[in-house]
Amino acid sequence: MQKKRHLLITGGAGFIGSHVVRLFVNKYPDYEIINLDKLTYAGNLANLKDIESRPNYRFEKCDICDFDAVCNIFRKYDIDGVIHLAAESHVDRSIKDPFTFAKTNVLGTLSMLQAAKTYWNNDWEGKLFYHISTDEVYGALEFDGSMFTEQTKYNPHSPYSASKASSDHFVRAFHDTYGMPTIVTNCSNNYGPYQFPEKLIPLFINNIRHHKPLPVYGKGENVRDWLFVEDHAKAIDTIFHNGKIAETYNIGGFNEWKNIDLIKVIIKTVDKLLGNPEGTSLDLITYVTDRSGHDLRYAIDATKLKNELGWEPSLQFEEGIEKTVQWYLDNQEWLDNITSGEYEKYYDEMYNQR
Ligand code: NAD
Ligand code: TYD
Numbered sequence: 001m002q003k004k005r006h007l008l009i010t011g012g013a014g015f016i017g018s019h020v021v022r023l024f025v026n027k028y029p030d031y032e033i034i035n036l037d038k039l040t041y042a043g044n045l046a047n048l049k050d051i052e053s054r055p056n057y058r059f060e061k062c063d064i065c066d067f068d069a070v071c072n073i074f075r076k077y078d079i080d081g082v083i084h085l086a087a088e089s090h091v092d093r094s095i096k097d098p099f100t101f102a103k104t105n106v107l108g109t110l111s112m113l114q115a116a117k118t119y120w121n122n123d124w125e126g127k128l129f130y131h132i133s134t135d136e137v138y139g140a141l142e143f144d145g146s147m148f149t150e151q152t153k154y155n156p157h158s159p160y161s162a163s164k165a166s167s168d169h170f171v172r173a174f175h176d177t178y179g180m181p182t183i184v185t186n187c188s189n190n191y192g193p194y195q196f197p198e199k200l201i202p203l204f205i206n207n208i209r210h211h212k213p214l215p216v217y218g219k220g221e222n223v224r225d226w227l228f229v230e231d232h233a234k235a236i237d238t239i240f241h242n243g244k245i246a247e248t249y250n251i252g253g254f255n256e257w258k259n260i261d262l263i264k265v266i267i268k269t270v271d272k273l274l275g276n277p278e279g280t281s282l283d284l285i286t287y288v289t290d291r292s293g294h295d296l297r298y299a300i301d302a303t304k305l306k307n308e309l310g311w312e313p314s315l316q317f318e319e320g321i322e323k324t325v326q327w328y329l330d331n332q333e334w335l336d337n338i339t340s341g342e343y344e345k346y347y348d349e350m351y352n353q354r
Contacts, residue, residue, distance in 0.1 A: 005031045008079045010064055010112065011086030013037040015195040016132070018047035019233040020083060025051045027237065032056055034077050036070070037086060038063045041342070046334060047194045064108035067115060074119035083240060084112055085132045087167075090198055091160045092350065095292055098159035105163035106170070113174045122178070130183045130240055131171040135225070135252065136161035137186060140295035143223070147301035148186070150248045157293045175246050183243045185236070187251040188300045191320065192229035193327040197339055198347065201321075204263060205328045206335055208270045208281045215351060218290030220260030223297040227253035228320040231313045238311045252300030253313050260285075269325045288351075 007024065011017040012035030025033050033056055037043045051057055058077070062069045064086050073079070087105045088094065094101045113129065120127050138148040139155030156165040168184050175182040191201045204214050235251045243249060257265075267281045306312045315323075328335060339347075 005081050006034070006077050006079050007031055007081045007083065008034045008036055008073065008077070009083045009085065010036045011043070011084075012059075013039055013043035013045055013047060014085065014089070015042070015047075015192075015199075016190055016229055016232060017085040018194050019192070019229050020085065020236055021048060021057070022051055023230075023233045023237055025054050025057045029056055032058065032077060034058045034060060034073065034079070036060045036062050036064070036073060040088075042089065042196050044194075044338060046337065064112050065103060067111045070111055070115040071118060074115055079116075079119065080127050081240070082112065082116055082129045083132065083236060084109065084130065087164070088160070090196075091136075091158045092198070092291065094158055094160035094163070098163075101159050101163040102166075105160075106166045109167035110170050113170060113180070117174065117178055117180060120180070124179055124181050128181050128183065128240065128245070129171065129174070130185075130236070130243075131168065132236070133164050133168050133184055133186045134161065135186050135188045135250070135298050135300045136295065137165040137168060138298075141297040141299055143297060147299040148250060149301045150186075150250055150304055157295055161295075172246075181245045183239060183245065183247055183249070185239055185249045185251050186300070187232055187235075188225035188227050188253060188298060190229045190232050191226050192324050193331070194334075195229070197335060200259070200262075201266060201324065202328055202335075204266050205270055205325055206339065208267060208284060209274070209329070209332075211281075211284065213286040213351075214263060214267075214284045215286055215288040216260060216263060217288060217294060219287065220258065220263065221296075222259050222294060223256050223299070224259070224262075225252045225254070225256050225298055225300050226262070226317065227251065227255065227313060228315045228324075231315060234314070235305065235311045238309050239305070242309050244308075249305045249309070250300045250302050251305060251311075252302040253317070254302065255313070255317050256297075256299050257317075265321060266325065269322055270329070273322075273325055273329055
């Protein structure tokens, strides 16, 4: 039997966090899982409807920047493990509003670390602060077959990646300075159910359905590595339980796609599942002004995780993308609830600026 844990998951109402919460609540009925989330525009408790009344699940609405409130939650639940996902996560928003990213991602992470340090009071036995980060901290690659490894030097370009890089440094500094047991993982682009539809894949599925333009930045030649979100959650579970303290693990899908090729797969899949003739929605592709500082290529080498902890992606991309498209088509109400109102105004403004 697993030892009882009191696990604080931050950002659990967001995209990846909700999958992590669901996996832990289902897999570890003896753990107490506390989901701490501020419920920003990206946080949505509807993502957790299926597990919200489970006896091992609690929700606390809280801002990670509010140090006293976070300390109270550590005390209230006698927290011994943290999986920290709460963050501002969208590059385009970070270009418009870098301060919010510095505040949440840097100062918010520092507040979490300081609260853990205060509550744990140098008794590190059985404790873990596990920080979830991104491959974007490594910067951009050329089209030369190279990949990011755990040794790649940080070279962030966007305010988002700069803020995540800074938060990673703070986590490692808390290990090196105070001896806090920490782990950092850097993952590639996730896709799957419950992703906020400002990100490429859900945005394009929704736009195709509503016959709206598909804004392709630049020439669509940028490359990203895509991982199904449930595989990321499984990697987080593996690393939380078996990872080595003070280590960094890269997590990726070994699945690189040029944006325009990926977009054509999305179009083909949506058209097929909607019963449209192949090619129907191709003319929605609209080339727009490129994102400033748009990183050319990300590619993650997850060999260390595979060799040391035995994790590898379980889902083939074709299967993952079909599952994902089907999920968004089946969950139009979920999409409508978040794409109406404020978000619709924000999106139209962003789109019209391009
Ligand atoms: P998301 O934007 O969908 O969710 C973020 C969650 O954090 C939301 O529920 C939001 O309400 C919460 N949050 C934001 N600010 C907060 C605050 N001040 N206090 C408390 N809660 C707050 O993000 P996501 O895509 O699920 O990403 C989760 C984490 O994984 C982030 O740290 C991100 O950097 C990292 N990551 C994401 C990807 C990806 O492809 N989405 C890839 C690698 C790493
Ligand atoms: P995104 O989902 O925002 O993730 P990230 O910027 O963190 O990689 O974007 C994925 C890729 O798709 C990225 O190269 C930018 C591009 N993109 C578009 O071409 N059009 C869009 O409307 C969006 C949101 C992204």
